[in-house]
Amino acid sequence: FAASRLARFLVNPGQEHQDAADRVIHYLSHTRHRALRFGGPGGLTVASDASFADNTLDRKSSQAYTIRLFDGLIGWRASKQNTVTTSTTEAELLALAQAAKESLYVSRLLKELTVQMDDPTIRIDCDNTQTINLVTAEIATLKTKLRHVDIHNHWLRQEVQGGRIQVKYTKSTDMIADGLTKALPAGKWNRFLYQLGLEDIQEKQQYSRKQEGIEARLQKTEDCLGNAGSTGTY
Structure with a gap:
């Protein structure tokens, strides 16, 4: 999250951005002995999250996803959405579409590499029930004036109905991608590191x-x- 936020000020950074970058480097130096842990079911597990209108300059939302294979993190991204959305549901829908597209690409790549997975269906965690209903319900209508959001909604419904992806609800407290969309307090940060599968291997x-x-x-x-x-x- 910190790297994604700082990257937005590369053109004209100020002293506060330099100080924040120094803190990031200091943190990375002190956690250089952490490594990703692998070992678990051989299926793709994806998490998608968005932070609605959290950018005070242009009111665009932040979005993030994580991709896990064999219970280990193999892909992640934190970014700012390209357009202003008018509701949390729209922001979550765009984040979900990005996560779905990336995970489908990873799935095809793994297939070409002949990686054996326990289940070919991609499971995506989402903590917004309205978004899940829009892409999984038999009849669901998204009321939006943003054409591209409506297109993403119909594409997601197509992939869900085709059985290529499965979207399921996850509580916000268990949402692994949450730590990539906002700054977390110390207690939640430690839980976030555990969810990522990062452990200290210095010993x-x-x-x-x-x-x-x-x-x-x-x-x-x-x-x-x-x-x-x-x-x-x-």
């Missing part, structure tokens, strides 16, 4: 280096003994 790295050192010394001892055994008087 594992230290143990691995220690084991490598022991193995190197053992190998050196064996080499010395071997050289001593091959030396003699004939």
Whole structure:
């Protein structure tokens, strides 16, 4: 989220932007030992979220998605929507369309790479019930004057009815993409890191280096003994 927000001020950054960038670099330096954890079901799990009209300069909404495979994060994006929406539902709908398109591309790529998945259906988590109803209900009408939003709505309904994607409700507290659309307090931030599957591997790295050192010394001892055994008087 921080990188996405700072990227909007690349043309004419001020001192406050420099200070914020320094804090981001400081945070990255202190968390350099964190790594993504993998190991789980072999299906694509996607999360989509939007923060309605949170940009005070132009009132455009922020959107984000995450893509997980084998319970590990393989794709994510946080960005600002290209157009102003007039409701939370419209913002969530655009975010959902972006997540669906990207996940369908990833699904086709994995198929070409012959990656075996437990279920080919793409499951997308969404925390807005109105948006879910618009794309899953048998009869649903979106009242909007934004033509492109209506087009995205019909495209999503087409993909859902075709069985290529499945949209299900997830509570906002369990929405993994939420941390990519807004700044979170410390408690929620730690939960967000856990949801991403980021864990500190510093102790594992230290143990691995220690084991490598022991193995190197053992190998050196064996080499010395071997050289001593091959030396003699004939």
